[in-house]
Amino acid sequence: xxxxxxxxxxxxxxxxxHGAPESVEDIPQYLRNIRGGTESTPETxxxxxxxxxxxxxxxxxxxxxxxxxxxxxxxxxxxxPQFKVYCGMRNWSPYIRDEVxxxxxxxxxxxxxxxxxxxxxxxxxxxxxxxxxEALKNCDAExxxxxxxxxxxxxxxxxxxxxxxxxxxxxxxxxNAEEAVYTIFTAHSIPAESIEFGDPxxxxxAKTVQKLVERVQPKHWFKAYQSxxxxxxxxxxxxxxxxxxxxxxxxxKTVLMVPVGFxxxxxxxxxxxxxxxxxxxxxRQLSLHRTESLNLSPTFIxxxxxxxxxxxx
Numbered sequence: 214x215x216x217x218x219x220x221x222x223x224x225x226x227x228x229x230x231h232g233a234p235e236s237v238e239d240i241p242q243y244l245r246n247i248r249g250g251t252e253s254t255p256e257t258x259x260x261x262x263x264x265x266x267x268x269x270x271x272x273x274x275x276x277x278x279x280x281x282x283x284x285x286x287x288x289x290x291x292x293x294p295q296f297k298v299y300c301g302m303r304n305w306s307p308y309i310r311d312e313v314x315x316x317x318x319x320x321x322x323x324x325x326x327x328x329x330x331x332x333x334x335x336x337x338x339x340x341x342x343x344x345x346x347e348a349l350k351n352c353d354a355e356x357x358x359x360x361x362x363x364x365x366x367x368x369x370x371x372x373x374x375x376x377x378x379x380x381x382x383x384x385x386x387x388x389n390a391e392e393a394v395y396t397i398f399t400a401h402s403i404p405a406e407s408i409e410f411g412d413p414x415x416x417x418x419a420k421t422v423q424k425l426v427e428r429v430q431p432k433h434w435f436k437a438y439q440s441x442x443x444x445x446x447x448x449x450x451x452x453x454x455x456x457x458x459x460x461x462x463x464x465x466k467t468v469l470m471v472p473v474g475f476x477x478x479x480x481x482x483x484x485x486x487x488x489x490x491x492x493x494x495x496x497r498q499l500s501l502h503r504t505e506s507l508n509l510s511p512t513f514i515x516x517x518x519x520x521x522x523x524x525x526x
Contacts, residue, residue: 224296225321226285226521229309229341230329232302233272233479237262239305246304257443268483275305277477277508278329281517284509288518296521297321300329303344313348317357325521327362329476331371332417335410336403338363360524367420370516375421375473376428377512378504382469386502394467395460396431397453398422400474401481402438405447415449421473435459439472439490440481453490461497468494470503476513478506 234243240261244253253261265271282298289296299316301309316324328341342361349355365371383390400418408415422436437456441448453470460466470486486503494501507513 222295222322223320224525225316225319225324226289226296226298226517227312227316227324227326227345228278228282228298228300228329228517229326229345230274230278230300230302230477231337231479232305232308233274234265234305235271235275237265237270240265243305260443264480264484267488268480272479273483274477274479275302275307280509281477281514284514285517288514289521301345301348303341309341309344310348310351313345313354314352317352317354321357323358323360323525325360325362325524327365327520330401330474331364331368331476332366332400332414332421332474333364334403334407334414334417335412336407336414337401362520362524364417364420365516365520366417367424368516368520369424370512370519372421372424372428374507374510374512374516375425375471375504377510378507379425379429379469379471382471382502382504386467386469390467390469392432394431394433394469396434396469396471397456398425398434398436399439399453399470399472399486400436402441402448402450402452404442405449408449418474425471425473433460440485454493457490457494457497457499457501461499465498465500467500468502470501472503472506476507478508482506 234240241253241258244258244261245251278300282300286296286298297319299312301307301312303309326345328338330337349357383394386394403412403414418436426434435456437451437453438449439453441452457468460468470490472482472486475482491501
């Protein structure tokens with residue numbers, strides 16, 4: 214699988230994620246990072262603080278990604294130490310810039326770089342890649358051989374991993390779940406104007422959903438966008454709330470949310486779905502459930518390894 218590489222060379226696998234505060238005290242600085250140094254209002258800080266307090270005061274994102282890197286590195290190095298896996302965050306530590314510096318110091322010669330968001334968007338993926346390229350420039354590593362993977366939205370092993378979680382969730386819902394359940398596939402919303410500028414994100418989201426629908430063949434299913442930002446501009450829809458309203462009009466139903474735009478637990482899963490949407494659904498006599506996040510799923514780790522290998526050939 215790995216024959217094209219010189220046995221003595223070290224290949225880096227550089228994963229990128231959004232980053233998340235690790236305590237409520239971090240929130241003002243975290244918001245400054247997201248907003249390019251602009252201060253948030255006390256009201257905004259309090260809203261975000263409340264969300265994090267409701268999920269235990271911190272995000273598990275860093276712990277999950279650190280363990281994910283360790284397991285992926287171990288999986289890739291079954292035939293000897295040829296790979297080193299890094300994960301840099303755009304808005305919190307470990308920052309992309311610091312991890313790029315560390316990678317350079319480790320003597321990596323070739324890099325496969327991609328985001329822990331399978332669907333390409335100029336609003337997210339391209340921004341991550343720009344930060345990564347800037348970091349390479351700043352530590353004089355621009356001559357590094359980098360393979361950028363913009364999209365892996367319909368990779369067969371990624372779909373396998375989502376399918377496993379979907380079937381496990383159905384099993385928990387009982388014998389008739391397949392017939393009765395209403396499935397909502399979700400991804401993170403982005404500003405609607407991005408689409409006017411040619412952002413392919415809706416098509417990327419559709420690729421993942423289409424492949425998964427072919428596999429699991431849900432009887433009733435919808436797509437929705439969640440976690441719209443707090444800036445007052447139009448965001449991509451339909452919203453989850455509008456879809457829940459539509460389902461509620463059909464009577465008391467069981468709803469299964471499948472957040473295919475996310476691979477790890479963090480505030481968009483643990484608060485937006487588990488707390489907010491749950492409350493919204495129960496007020497409409499709906500019973501809301503969700504598939505487990507991929508997190509450290511062995512199939513997911515194999516998907517990441519496969520994406521890496523395929524881009525080194």
